[in-house]
Amino acid sequence: MKRVGFKMTVKKDQWINLSFVFGVIGFIGIANSFFDEYTIRILNNIAIFTILAVSYNLINGVTGQFSLEPNGFVAIGAYVTALLLVSPEAKQYQYAIVDPYPFVLSLHANFVVALVLSGFFATCLALVLSFPVFRVRGDYLAIVTLGFGFIIKIFAINYPEVTNGSLGLNDIPEFSNLYWTGGIAIIAVITVLNIVNSKFGRAMKAVRDDEDAAIAMGVNTFKAKTFAFCTSAFFEGVGGGLLAALLTSISPDLFDFFFTFQLLIIIVLGGLGSTTGAIVGTILVMGGSEWMRFLDEPMKFFGYTTPAMPGLRMVVFSLILIFIMLFAREGIMGKKELKDLFKGRKRSAK
Amino acid sequence: MFMQQMINGFSLGSMYALIAIGYTMVYGVLRLINFAHGDIMMVGGFLGFFGVAVLELPFLAAVLLAIIGSALLGMASDRIAYRPLRSAPKISLLITAIGVSFFLENAFNVFFGGVPRAFPVPSVLEDILEFGGLTIPVSALIVPILTAMLLAIILWVLFKTKYGMAIRALAFDVDTVNLMGIDANRIITIVFGMGSALAAVGGIFWVVNYPSVDPMMGVLVGLKAFAAAVVGGIGSVGGAVLGGLIIGFTEVVVIAFFPELGGYKDAFAFIFLILILLFKPTGILGIDFEKSRF
Numbered sequence: 028m029k030r031v032g033f034k035m036t037v038k039k040d041q042w043i044n045l046s047f048v049f050g051v052i053g054f055i056g057i058a059n060s061f062f063d064e065y066t067i068r069i070l071n072n073i074a075i076f077t078i079l080a081v082s083y084n085l086i087n088g089v090t091g092q093f094s095l096e097p098n099g100f101v102a103i104g105a106y107v108t109a110l111l112l113v114s115p116e117a118k119q120y121q122y123a124i125v126d127p128y129p130f131v132l133s134l135h136a137n138f139v140v141a142l143v144l145s146g147f148f149a150t151c152l153a154l155v156l157s158f159p160v161f162r163v164r165g166d167y168l169a170i171v172t173l174g175f176g177f178i179i180k181i182f183a184i185n186y187p188e189v190t191n192g193s194l195g196l197n198d199i200p201e202f203s204n205l206y207w208t209g210g211i212a213i214i215a216v217i218t219v220l221n222i223v224n225s226k227f228g229r230a231m232k233a234v235r236d237d238e239d240a241a242i243a244m245g246v247n248t249f250k251a252k253t254f255a256f257c258t259s260a261f262f263e264g265v266g267g268g269l270l271a272a273l274l275t276s277i278s279p280d281l282f283d284f285f286f287t288f289q290l291l292i293i294i295v296l297g298g299l300g301s302t303t304g305a306i307v308g309t310i311l312v313m314g315g316s317e318w319m320r321f322l323d324e325p326m327k328f329f330g331y332t333t334p335a336m337p338g339l340r341m342v343v344f345s346l347i348l349i350f351i352m353l354f355a356r357e358g359i360m361g362k363k364e365l366k367d368l369f370k371g372r373k374r375s376a377k
Numbered sequence: 378m379f380m381q382q383m384i385n386g387f388s389l390g391s392m393y394a395l396i397a398i399g400y401t402m403v404y405g406v407l408r409l410i411n412f413a414h415g416d417i418m419m420v421g422g423f424l425g426f427f428g429v430a431v432l433e434l435p436f437l438a439a440v441l442l443a444i445i446g447s448a449l450l451g452m453a454s455d456r457i458a459y460r461p462l463r464s465a466p467k468i469s470l471l472i473t474a475i476g477v478s479f480f481l482e483n484a485f486n487v488f489f490g491g492v493p494r495a496f497p498v499p500s501v502l503e504d505i506l507e508f509g510g511l512t513i514p515v516s517a518l519i520v521p522i523l524t525a526m527l528l529a530i531i532l533w534v535l536f537k538t539k540y541g542m543a544i545r546a547l548a549f550d551v552d553t554v555n556l557m558g559i560d561a562n563r564i565i566t567i568v569f570g571m572g573s574a575l576a577a578v579g580g581i582f583w584v585v586n587y588p589s590v591d592p593m594m595g596v597l598v599g600l601k602a603f604a605a606a607v608v609g610g611i612g613s614v615g616g617a618v619l620g621g622l623i624i625g626f627t628e629v630v631v632i633a634f635f636p637e638l639g640g641y642k643d644a645f646a647f648i649f650l651i652l653i654l655l656f657k658p659t660g661i662l663g664i665d666f667e668k669s670r671f
Binding site: 091093159162163165166167169170171173174175177178181184185284288291295299336337338339341342344345346348349352353356 | 462469644
């Protein structure tokens, strides 16, 4: 009897997830034909940040390794995609600081190849970095990854032969649309969920909950951490590529620590460790930051007009982050997923 | 040329050292990387600017205002943001610290503008002394001397007073300290006050040497100072000073002798940090905090 019950719940979970996926696909179809350009742009942003947040959550929330490096991987992805998509003719005019290396000019590929290579290079870098990074734990790991993210940005500034320095790359063809961003977001979510529910996922959670105990139980913690780090880097690279093809111009300043901060507030708001939470957090933060645009503009109080205050949104966001940490540390979803919401009270209490 | 660069390196290193002491002391008692520490240094610089340029106070009074204001801010950040999380996982504390850091940066950005403002340096500090071919700005001479004096005071407090004993005890075992009838929270507040006051002094030195203030100036300096604290050995005040000097010297010397590496100057601190964590995680003069991981 018990076994039948177990099978039933698995089926139900799949139905919930499947209907959710089809809901999203349907929504993308409707959005693409009915919504205006501004709304579609926000939805594109939400889709890209879903990819980034869900994969960032894999290393930070699920594996518990407090990496502050996604800005670095996103930068790698964005630059690889940009270098491959900008046509050689367009490149000729862009390099204003120094002449580029000849091979940079000849680089050209289509969008799919560019995205895959973006993810590939980010993964390779993550693999190399995992050796120094995972020799330390906890807050040291945070600082080391922060340092690497910073170094990547410094390289982007100081290699004008490839990256055009602080001027960045322009005229990137705008390939990203809702089908690309939304489709890859769905793939990223499904991949991450499958990893979380696999043998590797259990090892990752074991590392998060008690690393020493996990080692004692024979879990290869380095392997689990590296796997999470590389997977998350892959999707961050792809997300960076999509971002470059959405924004059409990139520069090193785009990828400073502020970028990581945005992702951090997303996964903290959604609930560290919950993939559903990462998606909910993305929608709230990206949507909210559009909605809060009025804060940056002049406001009228009782006939008195306050001056425009660009950046006030960020003050609000940092306060939100502090408040979540002080009063609602679990975030919105805690460690729960979508399927847990449909379970009876009895089960969730257990 | 060489002596000249040594003096510059000593001056820059002293500034890093002053800020690194705050990191190392807070880490010692709370095991927290206080991300907001660099921004408290920025606030110190801003208060100094405010005192001199807006309130038109004499320079020393403005410095005093900066020190007191920053110390109060540091203590307030502990009271409001960190104290409620004493028993929470360390990662929550770290995220909160990042939040406080972003709050300070953006609040100052919104209310005072992001454009760097020129700092009116008092003319005494702008004088240039000449010793047999060496040209030394007075400020480059005063910074290391004042740093040494402050270091002496800190070491005296830490090793000769009751409060210092409590701070050192707290670094080893919080529970036992509480059992001994010491109010750990009060000691932690004092540590935040001391660290922030030093950061304010560092901030004033910074704005005198690079005469401008802007809301983001604390980010990079703060991170480098943290790297200095780790290189020297986190938890050790002497180590923080040593680490600060090492990083300051490296930056100055490498740029003076290998100008083509100038663009990478900001990366040196992190490269040092990564190397030291790989080969000697406790730092040069460090205490082994191995028991205290989360």
